Amino acid sequence: MGSRSERAVLSDEDKERYHRHMMIAGWGETGQERVKSARVFVAGAGGLGSPTTMYLAVAGVGRLAICDCDSPELSNLNRQILHDDSRIGMNKAKSAKLTLSALNPAIEVEPISTRIEAENVDELVGEADIIVDCMDNFPTRYVLNECALRKGIPFVHASVWGLEGKLTFIHSPETPCLRCIFPSPPPPEVFPVLGAAPGVIGCLEAIETLKYLTGVGETMKGRLLVWDGVEMEFTSYPLRKDPKCPVCGGGAGQG
Numbered sequence: 001m002g003s004r005s006e007r008a009v010l011s012d013e014d015k016e017r018y019h020r021h022m023m024i025a026g027w028g029e030t031g032q033e034r035v036k037s038a039r040v041f042v043a044g045a046g047g048l049g050s051p052t053t054m055y056l057a058v059a060g061v062g063r064l065a066i067c068d069c070d071s072p073e074l075s076n077l078n079r080q081i082l083h084d085d086s087r088i089g090m091n092k093a094k095s096a097k098l099t100l101s102a103l104n105p106a107i108e109v110e111p112i113s114t115r116i117e118a119e120n121v122d123e124l125v126g127e128a129d130i131i132v133d134c135m136d137n138f139p140t141r142y143v144l145n146e147c148a149l150r151k152g153i154p155f156v157h158a159s160v161w162g163l164e165g166k167l168t169f170i171h172s173p174e175t176p177c178l179r180c181i182f183p184s185p186p187p188p189e190v191f192p193v194l195g196a197a198p199g200v201i202g203c204l205e206a207i208e209t210l211k212y213l214t215g216v217g218e219t220m221k222g223r224l225l226v227w228d229g230v231e232m233e234f235t236s237y238p239l240r241k242d243p244k245c246p247v248c249g250g251g252a253g254q255g
């Protein structure tokens with residue numbers, strides 16, 4: 001990993017706040033400095049975005065950008081724990097900032113209330129070190145996937161449905177990209193979600209992000225993790241690049 005920004009120095013307060021992190025093998029002060037120096041772009045402040053950003057915030061990610069153009073609705077509150085009844089109608093990114101800044105006043109939270117499109121994604125993501133996919137639709141995920149490839153930064157992908165979840169760590173062209181794995185989008189639908197399911201998978205997205213930033217452990221590069229909450233099983237499958245992928249393969253630029 002190489003944070004694009006200058007290495008931040010830990011304050012005495014940081015050393016106390018993140019003491020239990022720095023005790024993790026391989027993490028230490030250097031790892032925590034990398035986390036503090038990082039800019040993470042989280043796309044979506046919903047079911048996945050809630051636990052992901054809350055754990056990235058308390059982990060001390062120095063600059064946390066959170067992008068969502070929608071507003072919380074009552075039917076979101078079974079899972080979107082960044083928000084509460086008093087935030088209904090507010091922009092989700094702005095509501096997220098209130099929650100995240102209260103959890104950790106020492107970090108910079110950047111709320112972005114713009115809809116992510118192919119035309120603006122490069123500017124919105126800016127100098128981020130990593131993109132975290134907390135979206136609920138594939139068209140936007142594809143836009144983020146291509147942006148990550150152009151910028152040469154990783155893209156943590158996850159999704160949930162009911163009591164199931166999926167996750168992988170994409171750093172294309174080294175790994176398969178999202179199009180290699182899911183060549184066409186599933187039809188849009190209002191799908192069932194147990195609130196704690198994005199809790200499980202969002203926490204894993206935060207862990208993957210922090211592992212990449214610190215260099216601790218192995219990410220889910222080239223593997224798809226599938227969580228079946230009905231049978232309570234985690235299974236991982238190897239992934240292959242599609243040589244004809246229109247985004248990262250031999251077909252790139254021809255589609």
Ligand SMILES: [Zn+2]
Binds near residue numbers: 181242246247249
């Ligand atoms: Zn691909």
